[in-house]
Amino acid sequence: MITNQQQIQQAESSAMKIRRQSQLLSSQLQSIRERLYEPEAAKSLKTFTSREVAALLGIAESTLRQMSLDGESAIPDRQDNGRRIYTLHQVNQIREHLAQKRPNEALVFLPRRRAGDKLQVVAVANFKGGSAKTTTTVHLAHYLAIRGLRVLAIDLDPQASLSAMFGYQPEFDVDENETVYAAIRYDDRRRSVHEVIRRTYFAGIDLIPANLELMEYEHETPHAIADGYGRGDEIFFRRLLTVISEVEADYDIVLVDAPPQLGYLTLGALCAATALLITIHPAMIDVASMNQFLAMMSDLMGVIEKRGGTLSHDFIRYVITRHNPNDGPQVNVVTLLRSLFKEDVLAPAVAETTAIASAGLENKSLYELSRGVGRDTLSRALESVDSVNREIFHHIKNVWGR
Structure with missing residues (x-):
C-alpha cells in the first residue's frame, strides 16, 4: 500500500525534492544554532585568564595583576573564585596602553601596520x-x-x-x-x-x-x-x-x-x-x-x-x-x-x-x-x-x- 508521503514524493520533480530537503535542513540547522547559542542565538567569544593575557602580551602575570590593582588600563571582571578574566576587547585596550607607555616596544605590544605599510x-x-x-x-x-x-x-x-x-x-x-x-x-x-x-x-x-x-x-x-x-x-x-x-x-x-x-x-x-x-x-x-x-x-x-x-x-x-x-x-x-x-x-x-x-x-x-x-x-x-x-x-x- 502506497502512503500519502510516498505519493507526494513520487509526484515531486527532482528540483522540488531538493528544494524541500534544503528547506528541511536549513530549518534544522537554525534550530541547532539556537540551542547552541541560547538565548540570543548568537556566538560570543570566550574570555581570557590572567595567565593567557600575560602570555599574549609578553609580560609577567604579576605585572598584569599590579596593573589591575592600580586601576591601570582595562579593569577585568572576577569569577566567583576571585580569578581575573579579560575580554579580547580589554586585552586590546591593554595593548594600546602598553604601546603608549613603552614606545620602544610599541610594535611588540600592538603590531598593527603603520603609516607607509601596505595593506x-x-x-x-x-x-x-x-x-x-x-x-x-x-x-x-x-x-x-x-x-x-x-x-x-x-x-x-x-x-x-x-x-x-x-x-x-x-x-x-x-x-x-x-x-x-x-x-x-x-x-x-x-x-x-x-x-x-x-x-x-x-x-x-x-x-x-x-x-x-x-x-x-x-x-x-x-x-x-x-x-x-x-x-x-x-x-x-x-x-x-x-x-x-x-x-x-x-x-x-x-x-x-x-x-x-x-x-x-x-x-x-x-x-x-x-x-x-x-x-x-x-x-x-x-x-x-x-x-x-x-x-x-x-x-x-x-x-x-x-x-x-x-x-x-x-x-x-x-x-x-x-x-x-x-x-x-x-x-x-x-x-x-x-x-x-x-x-x-x-x-x-x-x-x-x-x-x-x-x-x-x-x-x-x-x-x-x-x-x-x-x-x-x-x-x-x-x-x-x-x-x-x-x-x-x-x-x-x-x-x-x-
Missing part, C-alpha cells in the same frame, strides 16, 4: 574540496585578531562556510544584496562596501558574509563585458580591488576565502591579493587536482595580464593541511612538494587532529574551543595551528619591513 590582502584558494581552505582562513583571522590586528574577512564562496563560522547562516541571516556582490555588481543597485561590512562577535574582525547570490556575479560578468564594462576599474578583475581600497584605512589585513573554482570571483580575488595561500591535503589525488588548478590559474593570469591587469604577490605559500606525520604516503607527498617548491611550502604543517573536527561541529576555531576534547589534544592542535599562523604572520611583517 595585506591574503587570498586563500584551491578548488579541491577537503583542502581546509575555510578552516585555514578562520584560524588565521582569529590568530591575527588575538594579537591585536584589525582584520576584514571577505567570504567569496557562495557556500558561505566562512560566514557560518562567524555565526551567520546564509539562508536566515544574509538577505539579498548584503554580500560583496552588492558592492561589485554592475547595475544601479550597487551599494557602498561600508554598507555590507558586519561587526562580528570576535573583537578586531569584521566580515562581509556570503550566500548564493554571489553566483549572480559569475552569470552577469560575461554580459557586462559585452556591454562595455571592460576598461579601467570597471573591468571585472579590478572591481574587488577597488572595493577593498575604499576601506583600506580601517584594517591591517584583509583575508579572502576564495570560491572553490576558477571563476570571475576567484580571479578578482587573485588580482586584489598581495599574498596567496594555497591549501593542500598531502594525498596524490589532491596534489593532482592542485596541479590542474595551478595550470588553469596560470593560463587565466596570463589572459588578465594581456588585458592590462597587474599580478604581483608579495609571497605565495603552500599550506599543508590535515597532515598525519605517521602516514608514509603523506610524508612522501610532503617531501615531494618541499623538494619541488622549496621555501614556498610553509615549514610547519597543520596536523590532522580530532580537535579541529570537534571545533568544526560547533562552528568554532581552536582558539574558541574550551571543551569537547582533552587538554593535551587541544594543546597539540593549537601548537600546530599556531606554528602555521606564526609563519604566515612572519611573512606579512617582512613585507612591512620588520
Whole structure:
C-alpha cells in the first residue's frame, strides 16, 4: 500500500525534492544554532585568564595583576573564585596602553601596520574540496585578531562556510544584496562596501558574509563585458580591488576565502591579493587536482595580464593541511612538494587532529574551543595551528619591513 508521503514524493520533480530537503535542513540547522547559542542565538567569544593575557602580551602575570590593582588600563571582571578574566576587547585596550607607555616596544605590544605599510590582502584558494581552505582562513583571522590586528574577512564562496563560522547562516541571516556582490555588481543597485561590512562577535574582525547570490556575479560578468564594462576599474578583475581600497584605512589585513573554482570571483580575488595561500591535503589525488588548478590559474593570469591587469604577490605559500606525520604516503607527498617548491611550502604543517573536527561541529576555531576534547589534544592542535599562523604572520611583517 502506497502512503500519502510516498505519493507526494513520487509526484515531486527532482528540483522540488531538493528544494524541500534544503528547506528541511536549513530549518534544522537554525534550530541547532539556537540551542547552541541560547538565548540570543548568537556566538560570543570566550574570555581570557590572567595567565593567557600575560602570555599574549609578553609580560609577567604579576605585572598584569599590579596593573589591575592600580586601576591601570582595562579593569577585568572576577569569577566567583576571585580569578581575573579579560575580554579580547580589554586585552586590546591593554595593548594600546602598553604601546603608549613603552614606545620602544610599541610594535611588540600592538603590531598593527603603520603609516607607509601596505595593506595585506591574503587570498586563500584551491578548488579541491577537503583542502581546509575555510578552516585555514578562520584560524588565521582569529590568530591575527588575538594579537591585536584589525582584520576584514571577505567570504567569496557562495557556500558561505566562512560566514557560518562567524555565526551567520546564509539562508536566515544574509538577505539579498548584503554580500560583496552588492558592492561589485554592475547595475544601479550597487551599494557602498561600508554598507555590507558586519561587526562580528570576535573583537578586531569584521566580515562581509556570503550566500548564493554571489553566483549572480559569475552569470552577469560575461554580459557586462559585452556591454562595455571592460576598461579601467570597471573591468571585472579590478572591481574587488577597488572595493577593498575604499576601506583600506580601517584594517591591517584583509583575508579572502576564495570560491572553490576558477571563476570571475576567484580571479578578482587573485588580482586584489598581495599574498596567496594555497591549501593542500598531502594525498596524490589532491596534489593532482592542485596541479590542474595551478595550470588553469596560470593560463587565466596570463589572459588578465594581456588585458592590462597587474599580478604581483608579495609571497605565495603552500599550506599543508590535515597532515598525519605517521602516514608514509603523506610524508612522501610532503617531501615531494618541499623538494619541488622549496621555501614556498610553509615549514610547519597543520596536523590532522580530532580537535579541529570537534571545533568544526560547533562552528568554532581552536582558539574558541574550551571543551569537547582533552587538554593535551587541544594543546597539540593549537601548537600546530599556531606554528602555521606564526609563519604566515612572519611573512606579512617582512613585507612591512620588520
